[in-house]
Amino acid sequence: MEKVVILGTGPAGLTAAIYLARANMKPVIIEGSQPGGQLTLTTEVENFPGFVSGIMGPELMDNMRKQAERFGAVFKRGWVTNVDFSKRPYKLQVEGLGELETEALILSTGASAKLLNIPGERVNIGRGVSTCATCDGFFFRGKKVIIIGGGDSAMEEANFLTKFASEVIVVHRRSELRASKIMQERAKDNPKISWQLNKTPIEVLAEEKGVTALKVVNNETNKEEVIPTDGIFVAIGHTPNTAFLNGKIDTDETGYIKVIPGTTETNIPGVFACGDVGDKKYRQAITAAGTGCMAALDAERYLEGSSVHDWSVSL
Secondary structure, three states: OOEEEEEEEOOHHHHHHHHHHHHOOOOEEEEEOOOOOHHHHHHOOOOOOOOOEEEEHHHHHHHHHHHHHHHOOOEEEEEEEEEOOOOOOOEEEEEEEEEEEEEEEEEEOOEEEEOOOOOHHHHHHEEEEEEEOHHHHHHHOEEEEEOOOOOOHHHHHHHHHOOOEEEEEEEEOOOOOOOOOHHHHHHHOOOOOOEEEEEEEEEEEEOOOEEEEEEEEEEOEEEEEEEEEEEEEEEEOEEEEOOHHOOOOOEEEOOOOOOOOOOOOOOOEEEEEEEEOOOOOOOOHHHHHHHHHHHHHHHHHHOOOOOOOHHHHHH
C-alpha cells in the first residue's frame, strides 16, 4: 500500500511530487498518455518565473520530473480506469499496473483543450497553432492572427491578443456569437478585431516556417476561402480529465473538480485536487504549480493525522 499516489505529471502533479518526496512520503506518480501535460505541446515558455531567457516546455517538465526523482519520487506509466473511494485505503485500477492501494490521492490530471481535429492543426501546435493566448500571445507581436471560437473565452482572448498582434480575426462557424453581450460589445468596439462569421474551418495551411493561412468554408455560399495569417488560436473550450472518476467525486456541471475554498481538499477525505482539473479560470503553469504545492502540504498534513481545516486555523 502506498502512502500517497499522484495522478498526472503536469506542473501541478510534479510540484506536489517534489514537495512530498522531500518530506519522505515516497509518492508514486502515475503518468498517463501525455507525460508532462499540455506544456509538452508548447515550444518556448517565457512567463514561468526564474527563466530569464525562457525555457522550452518539454525541458521545463523534464527538469521538474528529475527534481522529483532526485528526492525519491517513483514514476509509473499507466492509465487509471476506475477508482474505489468506498473505504480506505482507496483502490485504483490502473491499466498496465493492476490494482494500487493508497492512503491519500492527489488528482492532477489537468484539462485538455478542445481541438477542431482538422488537417494541419495538431501537427502545427507550437508552430503557429496555439490553445492559449496568455501563454503565446507575446510571440505574435506585430503579426496577424486568427482566433477560432464564439464564446466568452474566445472574446476575452481576442481582446488580449490585440495587445500584441496588428490584427485579430475572429472566425466562428455560426452567424451569431455565443458570448455574453458585454463580451461581444468589448470585442466589437476594439478596432484591431475583425470578423469572419458563418465560416467553418476545414484546414490549417503551413509551410516550413510555420502557419500561413486558415482554409474555411463559407456556409452561405458553400465555397472554400483562404484567410492568410501568422498564427491561429483555438478557443473552443477545455475538457477536464475527470471521466475516469465515473462521478465518484463532486464536480461542477462541466466536470471540474470542486474543492473546499482555501484548500485542495475534495468531498472525499484524503483525496485532493490541484491544477487545471479544478481550475477553469486561470489555467497557467505557475498557478497549477502553486496548487500542486498546496495539495502536497494538505496531503502531508492529512497523513500525519491532522485536518486540513485545523491546519489553516493554526496558521
